[in-house]
Amino acid sequence: MDRPIFRSYVHLPEMSRARASKSLIEWNNLIALCPVSDILCSLEEMVTDEYSIAPRGALRTDAAQFAERYANGKGIRILHTSDLHIGSDYSHGEGSRRAFDALERVVGAAQDAQVDIVLFAGDLLDNNRVPEQQVMRVIDIMRDVDVPLIILPGNHDCYTSDSPYRRFDWTDKLPLVHIFTSAAGELLHFPSLDLAIWGRAHTTYEDFSPLRAIPERGTERWQIAVAHGHFARTDYDLRHSYIIRPEDIEETRRDYIALGHWENNADVSVGGVTAAYSGSPNRTDRVLIVGIDDELSYEQWAI
Numbered sequence: 001m002d003r004p005i006f007r008s009y010v011h012l013p014e015m016s017r018a019r020a021s022k023s024l025i026e027w028n029n030l031i032a033l034c035p036v037s038d039i040l041c042s043l044e045e046m047v048t049d050e051y052s053i054a055p056r057g058a059l060r061t062d063a064a065q066f067a068e069r070y071a072n073g074k075g076i077r078i079l080h081t082s083d084l085h086i087g088s089d090y091s092h093g094e095g096s097r098r099a100f101d102a103l104e105r106v107v108g109a110a111q112d113a114q115v116d117i118v119l120f121a122g123d124l125l126d127n128n129r130v131p132e133q134q135v136m137r138v139i140d141i142m143r144d145v146d147v148p149l150i151i152l153p154g155n156h157d158c159y160t161s162d163s164p165y166r167r168f169d170w171t172d173k174l175p176l177v178h179i180f181t182s183a184a185g186e187l188l189h190f191p192s193l194d195l196a197i198w199g200r201a202h203t204t205y206e207d208f209s210p211l212r213a214i215p216e217r218g219t220e221r222w223q224i225a226v227a228h229g230h231f232a233r234t235d236y237d238l239r240h241s242y243i244i245r246p247e248d249i250e251e252t253r254r255d256y257i258a259l260g261h262w263e264n265n266a267d268v269s270v271g272g273v274t275a276a277y278s279g280s281p282n283r284t285d286r287v288l289i290v291g292i293d294d295e296l297s298y299e300q301w302a303i
């Protein structure tokens with residue numbers, strides 16, 4: 001299989017829908033020659049390019065500048081990232097190397113920004129067959145984080161019976177890790193931060209609506225939800241799985257929705273609800289830092 005030809009179509013950010021359709025037809029001729037995981041990853045990338053929505057806010061490259069804002073010691077900082085796809089071997093076997101490199105830089109950013117929480121909004125792992133050696137390497141890298149690490153299983157690393165989140169003991173070496181495991185949703189409470197975080201794990205490969213019918217806000221001042229799915233702006237988008245409609249976001253009444261599934265950073269705020277895709281740091285070389293003092297905002301952080 002000549003992968004460079006296959007992937008050449010997915011790196012055209014200006015690709016029109018007509019050209020994308022033509023590419024899809026050409027892809028169909030290649031499908032028999034490609035591992036399914038390659039096709040899924042590349043389709044995700046193309047969809048992301050086609051639906052790219054501009055990120056919001058300035059790109060920070062200076063950690064000190066950010067720290068200054070919180071110099072008074074007040075406020076909460078949360079690092080939001082997603083879609084590292086650890087264990088992916090597409091892209092000439094470079095996928096895993098890039099993903100581990102990105103994970104190390106994410107951990108470095110968490111330390112530099114002195115965040116209170118690190119949030120992975122799905123697809124940290126590329127699939128449920130990621131070997132033990134790679135999972136242990138992930139855990140080893142994460143050991144440098146001394147604040148709560150919250151992991152939402154996405155559609156690639158869904159919490160099935162053979163999930164690496166079940167097969168290996170994450171809490172042994174990461175006492176502050178929390179992995180969402182419930183299809184019904186779970187609410188995590190952080191009393192010292194006056195904050196709650198709600199998340200609903202992907203627990204099967206079947207389709208569902210990640211933000212539909214989420215519970216009312218809790219009693220804490222700040223309410224965040226984390227979800228892994230596809231934001232649909234038009235009926236045309238409804239052909240995708242894991243749909244998040246604009247009204248789903250607005251009806252959460254949360255202060256922030258930390259989204260994953262798209263490879264690019266995108267702001268999809270609706271009404272009074274701030275919502276953003278962090279994008280994959282493997283590709284964007286950035287994470288989002290959510291800052292909460294008297295109000296909530298987020299900034300892109302180059303890593």
Ligand SMILES: [Mn+2]
Pocket residue numbers: 122123154155156228260261262
């Ligand atoms: Mn995904």
